[in-house]
Amino acid sequence: MKQDPICKKEIEEDTSFQKEYDGQTYYFCSSECLKTFNEMKKSVIRLKRSLDEKKRVSFGKLNKDVIKPGICTLCGACAASCESIAIEDKRPKIVGPCTSCGVCYNQCPRTMTTEEELVGKLRFAYSAKSLLDRHEGQDGGVVTALLAYGLEEGLIDCAVVTTQSKDQPWKPVAIIAEDRAQVLESSGSMYSHSMTMEQLMQAIQQGMRSIAFVGPSCNIDAVHKMQRSPYGFLHLFMRANVLRLGLFCMDTFSYEGIREFVENHGMRLADIEAMKIRKGKFEFEQAGQISRFSLSEFDEYRSSSCKFCTDMAAENSDISFGGVGTPDGYTTVLARSSIGYEIFNEAVENGFLEARPLEDYEMDRVLNLARMKKVQMYSVNRRSKKT
Ligand SMILES: Cc1cc2nc3c(=O)[nH]c(=O)nc-3n(C[C@H](O)[C@H](O)[C@H](O)COP(=O)(O)OP(=O)(O)OC[C@H]3O[C@@H](n4cnc5c(N)ncnc54)[C@H](O)[C@@H]3O)c2cc1C
Ligand code: SF4
Ligand code: SF4
Ligand code: SF4
The missing domain is CATH 3.30.70.20 (Alpha-Beta Plaits)
Structure with a gap:
């Protein structure tokens, strides 16, 4: 006796309602069950082909x-x-x-398989570069050029940015920048946490009405929450418009840890001209020479919160920026909100930036890194060293 796979009735093998599928014979009690089976298979095949x-x-x-x-x-x-x-x-x-x-x-x-699941909602993705004279940023210098444009046009009163401590080289210090010189000085990335929120509060308390705020995803989330939460500083945030400029972020490390590592390898932070993380390596540039170390060597210095963070692309920002995706010397830009999209495109039209649409294969690199961040909570120890 055989079982009809549709209605589950027991049936004899000599029934004329039979169907060969994938090397197996199926038996049916009636033409209706055979029809259902045929239609079911066709719909699955259509789904797979799509x-x-x-x-x-x-x-x-x-x-x-x-x-x-x-x-x-x-x-x-x-x-x-x-x-x-x-x-x-x-x-x-x-x-x-x-x-x-x-x-x-x-x-x-x-x-997580869709673009929105991986990097959040966006209007347009670009590869861009600063056109400011003698200006180089961490990647394309786009964040800095955009801030310079915002200040010059009077679109923002100030920007909360992060610069190096005067006493301790490469130690991040958040500041309120009110002119082009100050934003230019803050160009580049420091891979330790910066206390940006205190400066944002101060700027609002000083009466600034339109403020650009730069920070990685977790800092952007703090602003986003304060702008919405009825339990804290909503009343303060109602006094100012805050443009959220998010930085892609996979990790930060303790400042002391980076210093210890550098010194253990015969270098001094004061002599380091540039730091960069790319393709699984931490790079330190000194007198034109680049020393590269595997990121896994920094595991003990990685901030514990970063191991549980799943937002690589600063999804709650107005625009976000990163190095992944585009060629060296360019910044990947994800314009998200209408205000972010407008300001970015105005800066391009006014000659502060050059930009082109991000190619699909470049976006795939962004999505791959974002996917790695999304799943890392489950697989902290399996992070690929290649991306
Ligand atoms: C901790 C950290 C981790 C990052 N990780 C990645 C990554 O894994 N993949 C990737 O593609 N991109 C990453 N980025 C972003 C990347 O390094 C660049 O900031 C981004 O591509 C913009 O480059 P730019 O040349 O346009 O910016 P620039 O014009 O050089 O401006 C950089 C801006 O970042 C601000 N800034 C620098 N350090 C900090 C900090 N610690 N906290 C808050 N603000 C800061 C500066 O104030 C400045 O306004 C990271 C950035 C940071 C700060
Ligand atoms: S990919 Fe998954 S759904 Fe497709 S044939 Fe293989 S096991 Fe089945
Ligand atoms: S959660 Fe498990 S059972 Fe459900 S679809 Fe995914 S792998 Fe299959
Ligand atoms: S990895 Fe996440 S928690 Fe860590 S600094 Fe970056 S955005 Fe913040």
Whole structure:
């Protein structure tokens, strides 16, 4: 006796309602059940074909990103959508051929696959560069050039930025910059936490009405929350407009840790001209020479909060900026809010910046890094050293 896979009735094998599928014969009690089976298969095939090339991955990726790290909820959606997957011993297992169609990975509730899930809402993505005379920033100097434009046009009264301490080289100190010289001086990145919020509060208390605020995702989140939360400083934030300029961010390290590391390697922070993190390496430039170290060597100095942070792209900002994606000497820009989009494009039209649309393959690099940040909570020790 066989079972009709649709209505589950027991039936004899000599029924004329039969169907060969994937090397197996299925038996049905009636033409209705056979019809349902045929239609069901066709709809699954249509779904699989609708995925584009980039989304086609194998079950192996679902295993690596979800099942092995232990974040599978056993919802069974993967098994429900593919007969090559079965839930066995309390985990999804591959029990048949995998065509790498990508359906199981893309519909699993634990994966992040869309642009919005990975980097938040945005209007437009650019690769851009400062056109200010003799100005180089951390990447394309775009943050600084935009601030210079905002100040010059009277769009902002001041900017909360971060510069180096006068006494301790490379120690971040947040300041309220009110002119071009001060924003130019604050160009470049320091890879330790900066206490930006105190300066923002001071600027509001000093009566500044339009303030640009620069900081990584967690600092942007603090501003975003204060602008909305009825429990704290909402009344203060009602006095000022704050333009949130977010920096992409994967990690920060303790200042003392960076100093110790540098000194242990025969250098002095006072002699370091530039610091950069790229492609899994921490780079220190001294007298034109670049020393590169694997980021894993800095694990002990990494701020503990960064291990649990999942927002690489400063999703709550008006515009966000990063080095990943575009070529050296350029900044990736994600224009998010209408005010962010307007100001950025005005700065381009007025000759402060040059910009072009970000190419798809460049955006893919941004999305890959963002994905790494999103999943790191589950796999802190598995961070790839390549990106
Ligand atoms: C801690 C940190 C980690 C980062 N990690 C990544 C990363 O993993 N991937 C990536 O693509 N990009 C990362 N970035 C962003 C990148 O380094 C550049 O800041 C960004 O590309 C803008 O470059 P720019 O040349 O346009 O900016 P610039 O014109 O050089 O201006 C940089 C601005 O950043 C501000 N700033 C510098 N250090 C700090 C700080 N510690 N806290 C708050 N504000 C600061 C300065 O005040 C200045 O206004 C990180 C930045 C920081 C500060
Ligand atoms: S769809 Fe994802 S969460 Fe659901 S059972 Fe499959 S692997 Fe687990
Ligand atoms: S064939 Fe099945 S297991 Fe393989 S990717 Fe597609 S849905 Fe996943
Ligand atoms: S990784 Fe997250 S928590 Fe750490 S500094 Fe960057 S934005 Fe803040």
